[in-house]
Amino acid sequence: MSKAAEPGSASGSADWPIPGASVGHSLDPIIIACQNGPLLVRGSVELRTAEGEVIPQLRATIALCRCGVSSIKPFCDGTHKLINFQT
Amino acid sequence: MLLKLGGMTTLEALAVSSGPAFTSRGPLSTRLLHAFEYELATEETAGLSETVEETVATCDDVLQDDDVQFSLFLLYGLSYGDVIPGGDAWEWHSGMIAARRVLENAFEGGLRNTVSLPQSRSAHADDVAATLFALTKPDSGPSLSRHFATKVTQLQATEFVVQRSIYTLKEADPHSWAIPRLTGRAKAALVEIQADEYGGGRPERMHSAIFAGTMRGLGLNTRYGAYVDHVPAITLASLNTMSLFGLQRRLRGALVGHLAAFEMTSSIPNRKYGDGFRRLGYGADVTRYFDEHVEADAVHEQIAARDLAGALAAEEPALLDDILFGASACLLVDGLMGQHMLDAWAAGRSSLRIPLPVPRAAERPAEEDVLAKGQSQNV
């Protein structure tokens, strides 16, 4: 049987690197700043309002608006494309 | 051998229990429906290949031809669940596969001859994403979603849902066929999108299930195929495009491009569809599907453009043209489907081949007002 990284182990070995390990393979959240678009958040984060109320999150990967015009803030609704938002 | 159950043919018997008996649209679909009534038997497909050749040779517009698109729908339907009652034995029948190959070659040729491809030749992931965003940029021309936001009627809105049901009750299924054909970043991206489409482990959140909720809210029949006889060729062509790309490994680039374009033209129109239904007085049971897609597809379009289509092009640059072809084909066919509805409504006609019964009280949406054909078989 071939040698494989253990599930959940922190890193692959030098001779058997985990594919994609450079972008993270733990369950820590990753935020990707999409060109001319939202912030894509992969992994579990707790979103709260300024008052401290938890904002329900219905999916594993979310997109946070950074253009300011979304009608469903803090989430992106794609409207950045209508205003030609440039990052 | 024709199986008779209490005086009914097998297909009729199955239709009562699990699905509708479809109505043929020409010589070819007549032959197919006739063959499907039988247990597997080669003599039932005698003459099929001649009929297929003749159908393709005499058809003017493969995208809008009822017999071609309905026959393709039936043949592709053999590979899905719930479309052809008792279809298991026919799925890999050589006569059926041969018929499908002739039809889908003509269909693919028709699509390739009609689409115009963007000029970008860079297979760098960011460039592919930028090309796809440019290709799918919201324009200001007439559109179905703008019609929804301003003046859609209750009957038109219901027709729209009937038209959409042909694909959406199977939402995401054709694109799942690409999963075992991709690797690395593109595969992970596709699975990430599909997991969300399929409800993230919660069946009641599957997009197809949420859409069924919209149909129920409108008093429509949610059983798959209940409205196939109602919809025009172009609506079947929309699903057939995805099945064509999905069932052939060779066309995985086109399938990925199709999904990217689909996701990238979804958020903004879905908000308008939801607003249209709210304006007509419908509640969250009906609008939830559209509202869900505003948020979901704003996520999916980013993943689809960059991590799926972009990464696939970077990994297999030879697929770039097909990625752009698939995206353009999605825009072409779904654009024609939308235009068909707008044209019919502008002329005061139904967009369906068989119109729905006119609701009793057009201004007051209520479940009992819009009754679908076959309501007694509702699930």
Ligand code: FES
């Ligand atoms: S970033 Fe997408 S709507 Fe603001």
